Amino acid sequence: MRTMETAKTPGAAVGTDVKTVTYIEAITDGLREEMERDERIFLIGEDIAAYGGVFKATKGLYERFGPMRVIDSPISENFLVQGAVGAAIAGLIPSPELQFDDFISLAVDGIVEHAAKMRYRSGGMFTCPMVIRCCYGGAVGGGLFHSQANQSWFMHCPGLVVVTPATPYDAKGLLKSAFRGQNPVLYYEHKRLYRTIKGAVPTHDYTVPLGKAAVVREGRHATVISYALMLHRSLEAAEKLAAEGIEVEVIDLRTLLPYDKETILRSVEKTARAVVVYESSKTMGVGAEIGAMIAEEGFSFLDAPVRRVSPPDAPQEPFAPVLAAAYLPDAARIAQAIRETVAY
Amino acid sequence: MAVSTDELKGLYYYLNLVRQTDERCRRLFKQGRFHGTYFSAVGQEATVVGSCYGLRAEDVIGIQHRELGAVITKGMPLKYVMAELYARKDSPDRGKSHPCHYGWKPMGIITPASTIAAQTVIATGCALAFKIQRKDHVAVCFVGEGATSNGVWHEALNFAGVHRLACVFVVQNNLWAESVPARLGVPLDDVSERAKAYGFPGLTIDGNDVLLAYETTQEAVRRARRGEGPTLIEMKTYRWYGHSEIDPANYRTQEEVEYWKRRDPVPRFERLLMERGVIDESYKQATLQRIEREIEEAIDFAEKSPHPEPHEILEDVYAPLG
Numbered sequence: 001m002r003t004m005e006t007a008k009t010p011g012a013a014v015g016t017d018v019k020t021v022t023y024i025e026a027i028t029d030g031l032r033e034e035m036e037r038d039e040r041i042f043l044i045g046e047d048i049a050a051y052g053g054v055f056k057a058t059k060g061l062y063e064r065f066g067p068m069r070v071i072d073s074p075i076s077e078n079f080l081v082q083g084a085v086g087a088a089i090a091g092l093i094p095s096p097e098l099q100f101d102d103f104i105s106l107a108v109d110g111i112v113e114h115a116a117k118m119r120y121r122s123g124g125m126f127t128c129p130m131v132i133r134c135c136y137g138g139a140v141g142g143g144l145f146h147s148q149a150n151q152s153w154f155m156h157c158p159g160l161v162v163v164t165p166a167t168p169y170d171a172k173g174l175l176k177s178a179f180r181g182q183n184p185v186l187y188y189e190h191k192r193l194y195r196t197i198k199g200a201v202p203t204h205d206y207t208v209p210l211g212k213a214a215v216v217r218e219g220r221h222a223t224v225i226s227y228a229l230m231l232h233r234s235l236e237a238a239e240k241l242a243a244e245g246i247e248v249e250v251i252d253l254r255t256l257l258p259y260d261k262e263t264i265l266r267s268v269e270k271t272a273r274a275v276v277v278y279e280s281s282k283t284m285g286v287g288a289e290i291g292a293m294i295a296e297e298g299f300s301f302l303d304a305p306v307r308r309v310s311p312p313d314a315p316q317e318p319f320a321p322v323l324a325a326a327y328l329p330d331a332a333r334i335a336q337a338i339r340e341t342v343a344y
Numbered sequence: 345m346a347v348s349t350d351e352l353k354g355l356y357y358y359l360n361l362v363r364q365t366d367e368r369c370r371r372l373f374k375q376g377r378f379h380g381t382y383f384s385a386v387g388q389e390a391t392v393v394g395s396c397y398g399l400r401a402e403d404v405i406g407i408q409h410r411e412l413g414a415v416i417t418k419g420m421p422l423k424y425v426m427a428e429l430y431a432r433k434d435s436p437d438r439g440k441s442h443p444c445h446y447g448w449k450p451m452g453i454i455t456p457a458s459t460i461a462a463q464t465v466i467a468t469g470c471a472l473a474f475k476i477q478r479k480d481h482v483a484v485c486f487v488g489e490g491a492t493s494n495g496v497w498h499e500a501l502n503f504a505g506v507h508r509l510a511c512v513f514v515v516q517n518n519l520w521a522e523s524v525p526a527r528l529g530v531p532l533d534d535v536s537e538r539a540k541a542y543g544f545p546g547l548t549i550d551g552n553d554v555l556l557a558y559e560t561t562q563e564a565v566r567r568a569r570r571g572e573g574p575t576l577i578e579m580k581t582y583r584w585y586g587h588s589e590i591d592p593a594n595y596r597t598q599e600e601v602e603y604w605k606r607r608d609p610v611p612r613f614e615r616l617l618m619e620r621g622v623i624d625e626s627y628k629q630a631t632l633q634r635i636e637r638e639i640e641e642a643i644d645f646a647e648k649s650p651h652p653e654p655h656e657i658l659e660d661v662y663a664p665l666g
């Protein structure tokens with residue numbers, strides 16, 4: 001097993017023994033390979049067995065591993081996670097799938113009180129290795145109740161690891177790390193990326209470390225900190241700005257909790273400017289934490305205020321196409337915020 | 345199944361150990377020797393002693409706040425029970441959790457959180473693992489009648505019913521959920537009727553009869569081990585004191601309390617054993633002395649155990665990220 005750095009540019013080849021897969025294929029492959037490697041791993045979720053999941057992330061796994069390792073669950077989100085916590089402390093490595101982030105509120109007790117606190121509350125006696133998979137995110141016409149992005153809720157839960165990949169490479173590598181550790185991991189999959197993003201992944205076994213961000217584009221005029229779908233839009237913005245002579249450094253957080261302060265601060269020290277681009281309403285989103293951390297620990301590096309680029313404080317992406325378009329930041333909006341920050 | 349003399353004596357020992365420990369803990373709290381609060385279960389001992397006696401180390405129990413007797417009978421050393429209440433460094437939870445949230449991994453006692461009913465759900469998850477692992481271990485899942493109104497409890501019973509998991513759901517119906525009477529929590533006389541909805545048997549028994557609690561639970565445990573699925577056992581009982589030691593419990597009538605005190609499970613079982621000639625007065629005295637000594641040793645252990653140090657606040661948040 002080798003640990004490799006992520007591709008510098010999402011989707012770029014990383015070696016000779018690689019194959020090109022979509023983001024969702026990387027997840028399915030990651031699940032299959034991990035289940036082959038470790039028979040303690042089992043999946044449980046709504047419509048995940050013979051049906052293969054509503055997005056087909058578990059396609060073929062029921063046929064491969066059978067009904068004891070790929071279990072169709074009743075519509076019981078609360079049980080799904082809490083039951084998985086029980087299975088974890090009994091020695092298995094469960095992976096409950098929550099069908100949409102919009103339903104995760106029903107499972108919060110299991111995630112926050114039990115998965116995240118099991119180790120702490122038991123003085124380290126009980127550990128809770130599990131991978132809670134949940135798809136999320138807008139830009140798929142999902143409307144108010146099938147577009148949510150609630151990562152920042154869970155960034156407030158020490159004990160939990162929260163990850164969300166932007167590329168097939170990271171999707172697979174982070175998933176493998178999640179299954180091989182002792183912590184509960186909330187693994188967030190962006191559904192807009194499932195089939196729109198393709199990239200090269202090694203054909204051999206590899207992992208991507210938890211808790212480490214990646215500098216996916218180097219630059220010296222401003223640092224953009226982002227993840228998942230917003231990372232791709234940030235990279236588009238960086239490309240546009242390069243033509244104008246603005247060199248943007250782009251960081252993919254990959255792990256949102258506990259997140260990689262050093263990589264962020266090192267970059268901001270170099271560029272003196274920071275823009276956080278994230279997918280959720282603005283107030284108390286991911287940008288609130290990253291912005292505050294930079295202000296607290298990197299104030300002397302800064303030549304401009306930290307800028308947040310996010311959707312407005314609407315409850316979520318609405319259904320009407322015109323309203324939906326007004327929700328998520330696009331590359332143009334991100335580019336404009338960077339320009340202003342650089343010009344400050 | 346005939347209950348042996350040894351088993352009867354074992355039940356007698358635990359019943360008294362739990363009663364004496366519980367009363368002693370109340371006094372310790374009142375004396376300010378540990379802080380926070382304390383959830384007494386005096387009056388209810390027969391339910392938990394009867395349902396945990398005879399379980400295997402590998403069987404798990406999911407407990408709430410009122411299961412002192414369950415953890416003692418399942419085999420958590422008394423010194424760790426005390427250290428938990430005192431929130432000391434030698435407590436299995438290292439002083440992190442909450443009063444009466446006992447846990448002890450070697451005996452399958454799952455350290456609970458406070459969200460009511462959740463511990464039964466987590467224990468149900470253990471039973472799912474036992475099924476996947478093809479082990480014949482059993483999960484005994486405790487709740488009060490109040491917790492049976494919580495949605496997740498129903499999700500767990502439903503799942504256990506669908507997959508015929510090796511669960512025994514013990515409901516201690518003590519007629520009160522904090523200050524709310526059972527009639528405002530459950531629209532049934534017998535909570536056990538809830539089992540019908542999930543396709544497995546529900547029984548209601550006298551929870552102050554330790555022998556009955558033991559025999560009924562053991563039957564359900566055997567059924568579960570054979571792969572025949574869950575059982576719900578409602579045990580009717582009563583808590584003598586407040587919800588916790590900071591609750592004067594003035595929402596109840598004195599008559600009600602007196603009625604139940606006359607049904608005290610401890611002397612009741614003692615009379616039975618004396619009548620059957622299983623124990624005599626000198627056995628009783630020897631047992632009580634042994635218990636007294638064990639409790640003193642446990643208190644001594646807890647009081648000598650150091651407090652956790654400030655830097656430990658960040659211990660056990662994460663395992664190494666890897």
Ligand SMILES: Cc1ncc(C[n+]2csc(CCOP(=O)(O)OP(=O)(O)O)c2C)c(N)n1
Nearest residue numbers: 410458459460488489490491518520521522
């Ligand atoms: C989800 C949740 N809601 C409320 C509480 C506060 N609370 C703690 S115990 C309790 C009453 C529990 O009643 P019951 O289940 O009958 O158990 P008993 O205390 O009678 O043993 C309440 C309301 C809690 N701990 N968890």
Ligand SMILES: [Mg+2]
Nearest residue numbers: 488489520521
């Ligand atoms: Mg009650």
